[in-house]
């Protein structure tokens with residue numbers, strides 16, 4: 001017997017920048033059917049599908065609410081959950097003052113489990129169902145995160161930080177131990193249930209060339225794992241990279257020389273890239289995770305989305321908690337809009353929501369599994385309530401089009417908009433009591 005959900009369905013099948021409104025699918029009164037394995041089995045209009053339902057099936061009725069694929073967060077640090085909103089610093093000071101002391105606690109597996117539970121709960125409350133996640137340098141941090149994500153059936157990508165210089169001893173490994181520990185984690189966790197591994201050097205300044213070479217070796221030995229790191233976030237950082245790697249043509253070249261570029265390589269930020277870096281990002285099919293809230297909070301700079309589009313570089317969006325100041329994708333998208341406004345560009349609400357769903361899935365090469373509503377995809381989805389607060393109900397009743405409604409939700413929304421989050425068709429978060437099921 002399938003699980004059946006009724007509501008207003010919204011999803012994307014391509015990028016609105018290429019296909020305009022053809023990319024957007026809105027079924028005002030729709031049904032989403034989920035099979036016993038948690039996969040979508042049918043999507044369509046209630047009027048078309050109701051006669052195909054087995055007799056006696058229950059329908060979970062979300063009429064008046066929007067059902068969308070779950071959000072994809074392409075860059076976030078679970079160990080920084082407890083230090084979100086740390087005052088007064090930019091990137092390099094922020095790492096030394098706030099981040100490294102907090103991350104040193106994750107040598108304790110049980111401590112990691114506690115924070116991972118809080119982190120996953122917070123993601124689900126905000127409608128995020130998949131994320132590309134930094135651990136800390138301690139392999140226990142990744143063991144803890146994957147244990148929690150596995151118990152909750154989540155599709156998650158994570159990895160142990162590789163960091164062998166320019167940080168306190170409590171958060172350092174070596175080129176050799178980082179290789180051995182990452183390799184053991186890949187063998188234990190990559191492809192188990194819904195979990196995938198990312199080789200995770202923190203960023204060029206905290207790795208020796210020898211360690212970056214070892215990261216490249218891991219990718220060569222395990223071609224279907226990911227590479228996850230930071231790139232070109234802050235001007236002081238870029239100057240430091242150039243001093244540390246005088247033989248490299250630019251920041252990206254540090255990673256390129258170590259064999260770290262490719263289709264599954266995700267670089268957070270990419271704010272200050274030169275033309276050569278953009279060309280190499282595009283030619284290698286590497287990905288940028290744009291983290292607008294973090295870029296504003298840490299004063300890092302204004303990301304030029306149009307330039308990435310012109311080069312044909314895949315882009316996803318990330319919260320970058322704790323550099324980012326919110327777990328909410330609505331906050332991320334609202335900040336993305338403002339960053340583009342400062343450069344004279346309007347970020348269309350369809351494009352924004354595409355980037356947070358199918359665009360994120362494409363950025364993570366997971367669009368064959370998540371990110372849209374299509375038979376065979378995994379049924380991770382969210383229920384958005386446009387009337388979640390008295391004021392939202394007031395504001396949205398003045399919307400004259402779907403596009404306007406979505407822009408208002410993107411701009412004003414927060415965790416209260418997420419009425420429910422489903423993982424593989426099972427309720428994983430509900431703001432209120434679960435809705436009543438009605439027999440049909």
Ligand SMILES: [Zn+2]
Pocket residue numbers: 075076077230268320323
């Ligand atoms: Zn980050």
